[in-house]
Amino acid sequence: MARTVENMIMLEDVSERGILNNLKNMYRKDSIYTFIGEVLISVNPFKQLNIYNEQKLRQYRSHYPFELPPHVYSIAESAYRNLISERTSQSIIISGESGAGKTEAAKQIMNYIAAVSGGPTEDKVKTQILKSNPLLEAFGNAKTVRNNNSSRFGKYMEIFFSDLNQIIGGQIMQFLLEKSRVVSQSQGERNFHIFYQIFTDDEIAKKLSLTKPEHYKYLSNTYSVDTIDDKLGFRETKEALDYIGVSKETQMQIWEVVAAILHLGNIEFSHSEKGDKTARKDGSQIVDRTPLKLCAKCLHVDEGMLETALTTKTVEAGGRNSTYISPLSVEGAYFARDALAKGLYRRLFDWIVKSVNESITLPSLINRRLSTMNGKAPKNGKKEESSKPNEYVTIGILDIYGFEIFQTNSLEQLTINYINERLQQMFIELTLKEEQEEYVREGIKWEKVPYNDNKPCVELIDSKLGIFNLLNETSLLSKGDDDFLRTVKTNTSKHPFMVPDDKVISKEQEKCFKIKHYAGIVEYHSAGFVEKNLDTLFQNLVALALTSKSTLLTQLFSNDKIMTGGNNVATKPPMICTQFKKQVDHLMAKLYACKPHYIRCIKPNDRKIGNCFEDDMVTHQIRCLGLLENVLVKRAGFVYRHKFDFFIHHYKVTTKETYPFLAAQFHNNQVEASKHIILNVLKSNTDHSKMFQIGKTKIFIKHPETIFSLEELRERACPDVATKIQRVFRRFIAKKKAEENKREINTIFKKFQKKRRRVSYNRIYQGDYLNFAFNSEMSKVLAKENDSNIVYSGYVKKVNNRNKVQDRTLVMTHKNIYNLDWNEKKKKIKVKRVLPISDLAAVKVSPFTDGYFILFFNSRYCYFFDSDDASEIISILIRLFKQSKRELSIEVSKQFDYKPTLKETRTVKFAEVSSLPKNPIDKSGKNEITVFVVPQAEQKNL
Numbered sequence: 001m002a003r004t005v006e007n008m009i010m011l012e013d014v015s016e017r018g019i020l021n022n023l024k025n026m027y028r029k030d031s032i033y034t035f036i037g038e039v040l041i042s043v044n045p046f047k048q049l050n051i052y053n054e055q056k057l058r059q060y061r062s063h064y065p066f067e068l069p070p071h072v073y074s075i076a077e078s079a080y081r082n083l084i085s086e087r088t089s090q091s092i093i094i095s096g097e098s099g100a101g102k103t104e105a106a107k108q109i110m111n112y113i114a115a116v117s118g119g120p121t122e123d124k125v126k127t128q129i130l131k132s133n134p135l136l137e138a139f140g141n142a143k144t145v146r147n148n149n150s151s152r153f154g155k156y157m158e159i160f161f162s163d164l165n166q167i168i169g170g171q172i173m174q175f176l177l178e179k180s181r182v183v184s185q186s187q188g189e190r191n192f193h194i195f196y197q198i199f200t201d202d203e204i205a206k207k208l209s210l211t212k213p214e215h216y217k218y219l220s221n222t223y224s225v226d227t228i229d230d231k232l233g234f235r236e237t238k239e240a241l242d243y244i245g246v247s248k249e250t251q252m253q254i255w256e257v258v259a260a261i262l263h264l265g266n267i268e269f270s271h272s273e274k275g276d277k278t279a280r281k282d283g284s285q286i287v288d289r290t291p292l293k294l295c296a297k298c299l300h301v302d303e304g305m306l307e308t309a310l311t312t313k314t315v316e317a318g319g320r321n322s323t324y325i326s327p328l329s330v331e332g333a334y335f336a337r338d339a340l341a342k343g344l345y346r347r348l349f350d351w352i353v354k355s356v357n358e359s360i361t362l363p364s365l366i367n368r369r370l371s372t373m374n375g376k377a378p379k380n381g382k383k384e385e386s387s388k389p390n391e392y393v394t395i396g397i398l399d400i401y402g403f404e405i406f407q408t409n410s411l412e413q414l415t416i417n418y419i420n421e422r423l424q425q426m427f428i429e430l431t432l433k434e435e436q437e438e439y440v441r442e443g444i445k446w447e448k449v450p451y452n453d454n455k456p457c458v459e460l461i462d463s464k465l466g467i468f469n470l471l472n473e474t475s476l477l478s479k480g481d482d483d484f485l486r487t488v489k490t491n492t493s494k495h496p497f498m499v500p501d502d503k504v505i506s507k508e509q510e511k512c513f514k515i516k517h518y519a520g521i522v523e524y525h526s527a528g529f530v531e532k533n534l535d536t537l538f539q540n541l542v543a544l545a546l547t548s549k550s551t552l553l554t555q556l557f558s559n560d561k562i563m564t565g566g567n568n569v570a571t572k573p574p575m576i577c578t579q580f581k582k583q584v585d586h587l588m589a590k591l592y593a594c595k596p597h598y599i600r601c602i603k604p605n606d607r608k609i610g611n612c613f614e615d616d617m618v619t620h621q622i623r624c625l626g627l628l629e630n631v632l633v634k635r636a637g638f639v640y641r642h643k644f645d646f647f648i649h650h651y652k653v654t655t656k657e658t659y660p661f662l663a664a665q666f667h668n669n670q671v672e673a674s675k676h677i678i679l680n681v682l683k684s685n686t687d688h689s690k691m692f693q694i695g696k697t698k699i700f701i702k703h704p705e706t707i708f709s710l711e712e713l714r715e716r717a718c719p720d721v722a723t724k725i726q727r728v729f730r731r732f733i734a735k736k737k738a739e740e741n742k743r744e745i746n747t748i749f750k751k752f753q754k755k756r757r758r759v760s761y762n763r764i765y766q767g768d769y770l771n772f773a774f775n776s777e778m779s780k781v782l783a784k785e786n787d788s789n790i791v792y793s794g795y796v797k798k799v800n801n802r803n804k805v806q807d808r809t810l811v812m813t814h815k816n817i818y819n820l821d822w823n824e825k826k827k828k829i830k831v832k833r834v835l836p837i838s839d840l841a842a843v844k845v846s847p848f849t850d851g852y853f854i855l856f857f858n859s860r861y862c863y864f865f866d867s868d869d870a871s872e873i874i875s876i877l878i879r880l881f882k883q884s885k886r887e888l889s890i891e892v893s894k895q896f897d898y899k900p901t902l903k904e905t906r907t908v909k910f911a912e913v914s915s916l917p918k919n920p921i922d923k924s925g926k927n928e929i930t931v932f933v934v935p936q937a938e939q940k941n942l
C-alpha cells in the first residue's frame, strides 16, 4: 500500500489528488481520521469501528494530539485542556456536507467532554443536554436522500464550565432551518420527523382529527423509514418536553400547531364563483371547508377569519395607517397558505429551542460575563476583567452545513456559502495570526506568509454595495428577480471575485451570476431570490394568529406583535438577508472570542455503505471544504514545530550520539542535542538557516522532506529498539512472576522435606531461557497447536526407557508441555511429543539435592527428566494448576513406580553416594533402577 501520512502538511504531492490518495489509502486501513496541521479530517466509515470506547478515551486523555494517531477525541482533549490550562473559551467548528458525520462527531465530542469533566451538576446538565436532543431532532431533522436523520438546521451548542472546570450549563443557537421542507419535499424524502411521530399516538391523533399520514398533502409519498422508529421517537419527544418542564397543556398546544399545519396543507383553492356576491373575478375561494374547519379549531381562531386571511390581503394605501383589503388570486392564496405553514413552523421551532435553552442554561448564568480569548473589549467599551471568581468559560460546538455547490444554487446556497466564507476568513486570520505570534514569542525570523485572502469575497456579499444589500433594496422596492440580477451585474461586474459572463451564454445562464468562492466557482440562479428574501407572511395572517385563544400561538407571534405596535397592522419584518447577516455576526463574535478547533467531515459515497470510496465525490468535497487551501496555509510557514524535549525524545534513535545514551556534551543542552539530530539528516551543502530554526523552546523545520528523512532514519532504527524494549519489559514481568514462584516452591519443598541445592535456591528464575517467545520456528509450532504465551523454555535431560539420558528441550505454555529437539545451529525444531497440561496428574521427586523429576500424566505417559531448573519448572506447574483452580499432586519419596512406556512399569530408587559411579542410572533388578546422586551444597533455613 502506498505511503500515507497522518498529517497532510507532510504530503509529498501537495494537490487535490495527493489529498485524495492519502485519504483513500488511510480509509482502506479503516483509519478514518487525518490531520492538516491541527485541523482534523474525518471520513464517514458508514460502519461501526471499535474506536469510541473507555479504553480509547483514557488513551487520549492527557495526551497532546501529536502524540497519538488522529482522532476526534484528540480535538476534544485539546479543547478541554486549553480550557483548563488557559481559562479561555474554546470552539470546535465541524463542517461537511449532509451525511458526512458532523452530528456523530459532535456527539463523540460531547461524550468525551462529559466523561473527562467532573462535578456535581455535570450529570444533571449532561442528562438535560442529552435528553433535549431527541426533541431537537424531532422538530429539526428529517429523512433526506443523503441521510435518514439529517439535521435541517445549523447549530452552535455551548457548554459552560465553572471556575472549577465543571459543566454548569449549556446553550444552543440555531440558524438556517430549512422551513421550505414543511410544504414540499423531494422524491424519497420526508417532512420533519414530528409530522410522522404525531400519528403514532392514537389518542392525540384522534383529538386532533388526524387520520393517516397518507391523507396529508404536506407529507410526501415516503412515510416510514427502516432506521427510524416514529413511535419510539414520539415517546422520547414527549419525555423530553416533560423533562424540560413543558406542561401537558402546552404540549397539547404544540401538537395542535403541528396538526394545524397538516390540515392547512389540505386546504385547496379555486377561482371564486361568479354567483358569489362577495367574490371578485380574480379572487379565490376554498374548495372544501373541512380542512379549514379543522385547521381553525387547532389554531383556536375563527374559521371565517382564517378563510378571509387566506384568500385576501391587507394592502397599504398611500397615507399613514391607511389600508384596504384586496382578494388573492388562487396562486396568491396557495402562497399565503404555505407562507402561514412555514411561518408557524419556524416560530414553533424557535420556541422549542428557546425552551430547551431555558432548561439547560442556569438562570444565574444568563447575565454572567464570558471570559474571552484575548480579553477583547466588549461593545460597551469596558475591558473584561479575566479573573473574576464567578466567571465561566465555554466549549462551543458548531455543527453547520459545509460549502454547497449544486446544479441549481439559490439564496439558501448563498447564505450557507457566505457563512462558510466567514468561517474561512476567520480560519485564515487566526491561523496566520497565531503562527506569527508564535514566531515572535519564539524569536524566530519570519517573512510574511503569502495566502489567498478571501476578505474581498466576503465584502462582495455583505458590504454596503454587496449582494445582500442589493437584494434588500430590490425587495423593498417590490421589484422582481430580474431587477435584482440587473443591479447585481451593474454594481459588481468589476469585482475580482465576480466571474464575468461568457461571451455566449445560454438563456438559463442569462438568469445567473457567478461568484468565485474560496471553494470554487458557484453559479447562482436569481429566480426566487426576492420572494425568499421577503419571506412574506401577510399582515392579516399575523393579525389572525394574534387573536388565537391558544397561549402558545400568541407567544409564537409575540415578536410580530411588537412590530405591529399592538394594532394588528404588521410592519414589514426584517428581510432574510438582514436577519441572517445579524445572526452570523453574532455567531462570529462568539467564535472570535474562542480558540477555534476544526473538524472537516467527508462523505465517501452516496450509498451510505462501508468500504466504498468514490473518488469524484470526495474530490468535490476536498474542494468544498477548502482542504488544499488548509494545507497551503499551514505549509506556508514551518511545517513542523515542537518543543525540544519532544523532538529529542522522538528522534534520538536516529544518531549514535543521542541513543541509547545522550553524549556528555548534550547533557542539559537540549538545543545542541536537537541541532545534532537535525544536522545529521541535512546535506552539508545546504543553507541550514533556510531548513530549520531554533526558537526559545521549540525547533522549527521548514520542509516536509526533512521530517521524512528523520522519520525514515527513525523507522530503520525502531524495529530493533522496539524488540529490545519488548524483551526487557517481558523479562521484567517474568522476573516478578518468578520471584513469586520461588517463594511458593520454597514453602512446598520445606513442607515435603525435599533438600534444596544452594545454587538452585539462589538462582534467578527467568522462564523463557531460550528466548523462544521471539523464535519464529517455535511460533510455527505454537501456531499449529493454536497455542501461545511461553512460560518456560530450557534444555533438560530425559531418562529414556533404556535408562539412557538424552538431551531434550522442554517448553511449557499455559496449555501444553512440549518435548522437543531443538537444533540451535540449523534453527530447526523437531517436536517429539506435545502433552496437555490439563492431562498432568502428579510430579514426583526425590528428597535429595538433585534435579530429577517425573511427570505423571493421566494418559499414563511418564516423563523422567533431570534439570537444573527442576524447582522452577515445578513451581510454574503449581502456578498453572492454581490458575485453573486445580491442585498439583506432589510426592517426595526415595522410591516410586513409574511407566517408562505405556506397557511397562518400573521402580525407581534414589540413593545418595559420595562420588558418582560410571552409570549414575543403574539397573538394580528386574523392572527396577537406582539413580545415584551426590549431595550438593544444601540451602538450609528454607
Ligand SMILES: Nc1ncnc2c1ncn2[C@@H]1O[C@H](COP(=O)(O)OP(=O)(O)OP(=O)(O)O)[C@@H](O)[C@H]1O
Residues within 6 Å of the ligand: 044, 045, 046, 047, 048, 049, 096, 097, 098, 099, 100, 101, 102, 103, 104, 105, 146, 147, 149, 150, 151, 152, 401, 601
Ligand atoms: N464515526 C462514525 N462511525 C460510524 N458511522 C458513522 C460515523 N459518522 C457518521 N456515521 C453514519 O453516518 C450517518 C450520518 O451521519 P451524521 O448524521 O452525523 O451526518 P451529518 O453530517 O450530521 O448529516 P446532516 O448534515 O444531514 O445532518 C450516521 O447516522 C451514521 O450512520
